[in-house]
Amino acid sequence: MLQQSGDVTQLLQSWTGGDKDALGELVPLVYRELRRLAAGYIRRERSDHTLQPTALVHEAYLRLVDQTHVQGANRAQFFAIAANLMRQILVNHAIHRKAAKRGGGNKIPLSESMDAAQPRGPDLVALDDALKMLTARDPRQGRIVELRFFGGLTEAEIADILGVSVVTVKRDWRIAKAVLSRELGA
Numbered sequence: 001m002l003q004q005s006g007d008v009t010q011l012l013q014s015w016t017g018g019d020k021d022a023l024g025e026l027v028p029l030v031y032r033e034l035r036r037l038a039a040g041y042i043r044r045e046r047s048d049h050t051l052q053p054t055a056l057v058h059e060a061y062l063r064l065v066d067q068t069h070v071q072g073a074n075r076a077q078f079f080a081i082a083a084n085l086m087r088q089i090l091v092n093h094a095i096h097r098k099a100a101k102r103g104g105g106n107k108i109p110l111s112e113s114m115d116a117a118q119p120r121g122p123d124l125v126a127l128d129d130a131l132k133m134l135t136a137r138d139p140r141q142g143r144i145v146e147l148r149f150f151g152g153l154t155e156a157e158i159a160d161i162l163g164v165s166v167v168t169v170k171r172d173w174r175i176a177k178a179v180l181s182r183e184l185g186a
Contacts (some may be wrong), residue, residue, distance in 0.1 A: 007029060008026065008029050008030060008075060008078075009074070009075070011023075011025050011026040011029070012026065012074065012075070012077075012078055023061075023064055026078075027061055027064075030075075030078070030079075031057065033079070034057045034060070034061075034082055035053055035057050037079065037082065037083060037086065037151075037152055038053035038054075038056040038057045038060070038086060039053040040152065041053075041056065041086055041087075041090060041150075042056065051090070051093055056089060056090070057086075059089050060085040060086050060089060063085045063088075063089070064081070064082065064085065076147075076151075076153055076157040076158075076160065076161055077161060079151050079152070079153065080146070080147050080151045080153065080161065082151075083146070083147070083151035083152065084146060084150065084151070086150070087128070087146070090124055091124055091125060091128045094123075094124045094125045095125060123184075126184055127180070127184065130179075130180050130183035130184055131145055131146065131180070133183060134176055134179055134180060134183075137179075138172075138175075138176075140162060140164070140172060141173075141175060141176040141179070142176070143162065144158055144162070144169055144172050144173050144176060145173070145176045145177075145180065147161065148173060155169045155170055155173070
């Protein structure tokens with residue numbers, strides 16, 4: 001595992017330096033953790049979600065390949081980037097699904113639509129809007145929510161990425177959760 005960790009760091013540094021081939025070698029080394037992250041996202045979605053964790057990882061990979069400038073060359077930063085991309089994919093998917101319900105897309109019987117309408121977690125579009133509002137008000141708090149909730153990073157990893165203390169991350173996380181709860185009406 002130590003060798004793999006060193007390989008990941010080296011590949012991340014190569015990718016950050018502009019070597020697109022390094023990403024192709026990196027993904028197999030981190031695939032299991034990316035899949036776990038994607039599965040966590042999907043678990044928070046409605047039960048009939050059409051995206052599967054594997055498809056979410058693959059879509060995120062395609063977007064990672066298109067990244068032209070990547071900052072940071074450590075594991076935590078890589079997963080933060082991947083988490084952000086997965087969140088964007090799910091939000092875009094939710095927006096397209098809602099647009100299809102308003103006039104486009106396939107029609108389904110009312111009884112089926114009522115069964116499918118049982119959400120499992122917060123409305124991802126509403127959460128994304130609330131997160132954008134929070135980020136506009138306090139960019140660090142928005143980043144902490146993104147890294148913690150969507151990236152699954154620890155408070156220590158977030159503190160390292162942001163260059164602040166763990167105490168600051170804990171305080172901002174508490175405040176950000178309260179703000180988002182108020183905004184989402186939960």
